[in-house]
Amino acid sequence: MKKNPLSLKEIQKDLTEKNITCVDLVKNYLENINEQKDLNVFISVFESEALERAAEIDDKINSGNAGKLAGAVISVKDVISVKDKKLTCGSKILSEFETLYNATVIERLLSEDAIIIGKVNCDEFAMGSSNENSFFGPVKNPVDNSRVPGGSSGGSAASVAANMCLLSLGSETGGSIRQPASFCGITGLKATYGRISRFGLVAFASSFDSIGIFGNNNYDIAALLKVISGYDKNDSTSSGISVPDYIKLSEQRFKPEEIKIGFAAEYFEEGLDPDIKNGVLEKIDSLKRRGFQVEEISLPHTKYVIQSYYILTSAEASSNLSRFDGVRYGYRSEHSETMEEMYVNSRSEGFGDEVKRRIMLGTYVLSAGYYDAYYKKAQKVRRLIMNDFENAFGKVDFIISPTTPNTAFRFGEKIEDPLSMYLNDIYTASVNLAGIPAISIPCGKDRNGLPFGIQIMGKKFDESGLLKIWNNISE
């Protein structure tokens, strides 16, 4: 495997000093992609276009007018629109579908001279925690090929961990960036709901979905975040709050007296792997030894996170996915006599098991007889979970926890048992219910040498704080 410089800062220095070119960088990544095809990371590779673009950006560098992301080679989860390219969502139903426009995040990346190297594999419609639900087959974890990379953004995490690109865009509804980042030993950031435009992201559960970033260090993540954040007239849920100078802030750290850190006992209970528990507690102790105030806080409704998350996201998914009917997008079943049969057959043949499970669960909880008992109740629980965080953030600035209860598991281990798969989101989904930002940073390795992350949750729109505390935690 060929190594490129590890950070965007180093890359940009090498580019301006003419030690390397963007064409060299892209060639190296393409070589890594080709040599590691068995990991099944990419659904489409934009080989010739990435090379052409690299040559154009080299010219811009030579004439001194390159954009802020010159040298950043990026993979994109295949739920985000890149104009004239396939947008499969890891599904048979969209396996041949091509999109007509760029997502806002893609427009913004291109305007700053980033290079998109291809689209990466994921669980079908971003539903899953292992990447085993993709129509294109599972992605293998680059750290241990017999294990899953996590999901649903498994291809994004693997592409960065296997040095097939510098950064990756993924999406989150309940942990799909942080969990695979943790399983693959890299960093993953989920921003505040509304910080990054969702225009061009295929909807799973619209009140939860957000685009986020995978990378090796906080500088690179900050550089990308700065470019893709901010109001977008095409997304009415995007926020107009101004975008800070994340790069500058990512190079700072907190003094112990500046912040208070919390940890919730509810995140360290039964079901947590002892190696992860010790690793995270050791980080907390190290912060305390350096004079940081760490206090216990309570998030009492944590025990209802998984139930309310799956009720609400399945309800939203059942409605969002109704547009895939065999008429407007993608796959249409060939053998139907009537129109109704065509709808039923296209959806039955086009969707995989997990997607069907969620559509059924979602339509059930929204049906007239059960709406109050399930959907409405879960909405109320969501409010209580939000209140838990509001109360906690009245006392502390950040909350530290493990990212996942376990490290990467083997293929097939959980796929037959949806409930045990869903429990993988136990520490991450609350963040999406509350709409707050969180980051998973590499924390250590378990007894088998498998990586795990530490999660830092922050106040709404305090992505800068997460990038700063990254430096304190990684010391």
Ligand code: GLN
């Ligand atoms: N694993 C979770 C689910 O299956 C999270 C998915 C996501 O964040 N997109 O719903």
